[in-house]
Amino acid sequence: MTKESLIKIEKLFKTYKGDDEPALKNISFTIPGNEIFGLLGPNGAGKTTTLNILCGYYKKDSGTVQINGYSLDKNLKEIKKIIGVVPQDIALYETLTARENLRFIGNMCGMRGKKLNNRINECLELLSLDKSSYRLVKTYSGGMKRRLNLIAGLLHEPKILFLDEPTVGIDVQSRTVILEYLKELNKKGTTIIYTSHYLEEAEQLCSSIAIIDYGTILIEGNLQSLIKSKSEYSDLETIFLQLTGRKLRDN
Amino acid sequence: MLQLFSSIYKEILIIIRDKAGIAILFLMPMVLIFVMTLIQDSTFRKLDEARLEILFLDYDQDSLGMAIKQGLQGSGFFELATTYENKFLDQELIHQLLNKGKFQIGIIIPNGATNTIRNKAELIVSQAFDSNDSTNINEVKAQDDATIILYFDPAIKNSFKQSVKNSLQNFTFAIEAKITFDYLAEEFSDILSSPNNIYFDPKGSIRFEELYATDEHTEIIPNSVQHNVPAWAVFAMFFILIPLTGNIIKERDNGTAMRLEIMPSSYLVVLIAKALVYIFVCFIQFCLMLLVGMVFLPMFGLPVLELGPNKMALFIMVISTAIAATSYAILLGTIASTHEQAASFGSVSVIVLAALGGIWVPVFIMPGFMQAISIVSPLNWGLEGFYNIFLRGGGIKSILPFVGLLIGFSIISVFIAYQFRRFRKV
Numbered sequence: 145m146t147k148e149s150l151i152k153i154e155k156l157f158k159t160y161k162g163d164d165e166p167a168l169k170n171i172s173f174t175i176p177g178n179e180i181f182g183l184l185g186p187n188g189a190g191k192t193t194t195l196n197i198l199c200g201y202y203k204k205d206s207g208t209v210q211i212n213g214y215s216l217d218k219n220l221k222e223i224k225k226i227i228g229v230v231p232q233d234i235a236l237y238e239t240l241t242a243r244e245n246l247r248f249i250g251n252m253c254g255m256r257g258k259k260l261n262n263r264i265n266e267c268l269e270l271l272s273l274d275k276s277s278y279r280l281v282k283t284y285s286g287g288m289k290r291r292l293n294l295i296a297g298l299l300h301e302p303k304i305l306f307l308d309e310p311t312v313g314i315d316v317q318s319r320t321v322i323l324e325y326l327k328e329l330n331k332k333g334t335t336i337i338y339t340s341h342y343l344e345e346a347e348q349l350c351s352s353i354a355i356i357d358y359g360t361i362l363i364e365g366n367l368q369s370l371i372k373s374k375s376e377y378s379d380l381e382t383i384f385l386q387l388t389g390r391k392l393r394d395n
Numbered sequence: 396m397l398q399l400f401s402s403i404y405k406e407i408l409i410i411i412r413d414k415a416g417i418a419i420l421f422l423m424p425m426v427l428i429f430v431m432t433l434i435q436d437s438t439f440r441k442l443d444e445a446r447l448e449i450l451f452l453d454y455d456q457d458s459l460g461m462a463i464k465q466g467l468q469g470s471g472f473f474e475l476a477t478t479y480e481n482k483f484l485d486q487e488l489i490h491q492l493l494n495k496g497k498f499q500i501g502i503i504i505p506n507g508a509t510n511t512i513r514n515k516a517e518l519i520v521s522q523a524f525d526s527n528d529s530t531n532i533n534e535v536k537a538q539d540d541a542t543i544i545l546y547f548d549p550a551i552k553n554s555f556k557q558s559v560k561n562s563l564q565n566f567t568f569a570i571e572a573k574i575t576f577d578y579l580a581e582e583f584s585d586i587l588s589s590p591n592n593i594y595f596d597p598k599g600s601i602r603f604e605e606l607y608a609t610d611e612h613t614e615i616i617p618n619s620v621q622h623n624v625p626a627w628a629v630f631a632m633f634f635i636l637i638p639l640t641g642n643i644i645k646e647r648d649n650g651t652a653m654r655l656e657i658m659p660s661s662y663l664v665v666l667i668a669k670a671l672v673y674i675f676v677c678f679i680q681f682c683l684m685l686l687v688g689m690v691f692l693p694m695f696g697l698p699v700l701e702l703g704p705n706k707m708a709l710f711i712m713v714i715s716t717a718i719a720a721t722s723y724a725i726l727l728g729t730i731a732s733t734h735e736q737a738a739s740f741g742s743v744s745v746i747v748l749a750a751l752g753g754i755w756v757p758v759f760i761m762p763g764f765m766q767a768i769s770i771v772s773p774l775n776w777g778l779e780g781f782y783n784i785f786l787r788g789g790g791i792k793s794i795l796p797f798v799g800l801l802i803g804f805s806i807i808s809v810f811i812a813y814q815f816r817r818f819r820k821v
Contacts, residue, residue, distance in 0.1 A: 233650030
């Protein structure tokens with residue numbers, strides 16, 4: 145698979161049990177390698193569903209997904225080895241310290257010994273958690289938990305990193321640290337697929353985007369090209385509102 | 396193996412850092428065993444050892460009244476009160492005191508009760524010895540019987556009431572027999588012109604020897620501790636479901652289960668680690684509960700718990716019960732949507748299974764259909780297996796059917812949980 149299409153999604157369709165309306169309606173798009181790709185959309189648009197299917201947590205009804213040349217249907221085990229996921233929830237054990245959480249997650253990814261310890265130290269230092277790494281997670285602030293949640297997803301140095309709203313509910317300082325780290329990570333070759341409600345943040349971070357609403361991809365492509373092509377709009381937010389409308393989305 | 400050991404270490408850390416959880420896991424079962432065994436033992440002793448105060452009103456003031464009074468006092472189980480707050484008893488006062496729950500039993504011996512026995516005995520004897528006596532057996536039967544009034548607190552248990560009635564019947568029967576015998580002796584003395592007294596032994600000639608149908612070479616003596624400790628231990632072990640379901644549901648709710656599922660390692664490893672840790676917790680719980688039976692309960696005058704000669708059988712039985720309890724918790728933790736759901740349904744289901752299984756009342760006194768249902772309770776299998784070891788002195792062979800049932804139950808529970816997990820997966 146080329147750099148142009150590290151992830152290739154074709155006609156992805158998904159309806160949740162008990163729902164009449166499909167969550168994803170035959171969506172197709174490609175994500176180039178070594179990019180920061182923003183999957184943007186209002187609440188309930190289908191962002192998290194797409195991400196959860198891509199990482200193998202949800203089952204799709206139909207369609208094909210290829211990640212780094214591996215088929216999601218046939219090579220899930222291989223895919224799991226090259227992806228990292230930072231879920232929207234703080235998926236950590238509150239009564240363990242940051243180091244204990246990371247050591248456990250590292251072990252579950254097959255890492256061990258000195259290599260694991262070095263990697264934990266490196267990540268904690270980069271996200272400014274090294275001094276508090278022996279504290280229980282339940283004593284952490286929201287921003288610290290978010291940063292640790294991020295480390296937990298990328299500890300095993302995945303080739304592709306999925307981030308589901310990684311900066312929600314945190315202060316500007318923590319957000320800045322996270323975004324700078326993501327950019328740094330991307331420079332080193334990690335492809336990042338990222339969902340967010342913060343369009344300004346996405347505009348600052350992403351090289352390409354897709355806007356999804358009601359389970360349909362409305363627009364997809366390089367962010368700067370999209371802004372240039374829509375000359376009447378100066379930023380991502382206006383494009384977003386034009387495509388998705390101003391109707392409130394309660395779910 | 397790295398994943399398994401790491402998951403086990405993680406579970407242990409989570410358990411030991413949850414102080415309230417540790418109290419639930421280890422302290423509560425010990426308190427449960429302690430309290431329940433003491434309560435059950437005191438209920439048992441109420442008849443045997445505790446001296447129960449009985450209101451006693453003797454209008455008879457003759458042999459029967461005396462015999463009952465001496466019999467009840469001599470039994471060592473009862474104390475007789477003939478006054479209350481310096482007031483003499485009467486039927487109305489006895490009724491009031493029992494109605495207020497101040498006493499549980501009142502006995503009123505009617506006036507002339509002994510004379511009634513004498514008259515009847517005299518008639519029976521004279522009818523037997525005097526061929527001219529025209530009294531027939533129907534006339535003897537027609538004699539007025541004396542009625543001893545027994546007042547019971549409405550809250551008293553039927554079994555307890557029955558025991559008191561049996562004791563009274565023994566005393567009255569003995570005095571009736573003695574009086575009848577005296578008349579007979581008198582008649583014989585007249586016939587035989589013998590000066591020798593004929594001795595009447597009211598205790599009779601039959602003695603009882605209690606033997607327990609235990610296996611050979613066992614020195615276990617069944618008592619309330621041997622009964623209660625294993626029974627309540629099984630009950631407490633199944634309450635592992637409260638912390639374990641909480642652990643599973645919390646992991647699912649906070650997203651850590653999702654994180655683990657999308658890692659290259661299998662989530663099954665995490666579940667196996669969880670099960671192993673909680674089986675070990677059950678084992679520690681059981682050991683602590685044995686400690687209560689062997690050390691703490693004897694401090695309160697109860698017999699020391701005897702483990703019996705078959706320690707390996709005991710170990711196998713504990714592990715099998717722990718596996719069943721843990722598997723049941725995994726099943727509930729998987730099916731329930733919230734911890735509240737799991738905790739409330741889980742607790743009630745364990746209580747129901749315990750009741751069905753014979754933890755609260757023995758299975759043999761349940762109605763027939765309940766006895767049939769009781770055999771499907773895993774707590775019953777656990778209980779019967781432990782009874783085989785603690786009371787019947789049985790070995791590994793005797794517990795194998797119950798071990799098989801418990802392991803079978805565990806396999807089915809985990810299988811259902813696995814299928815349900817697959818079904819629920821979005």
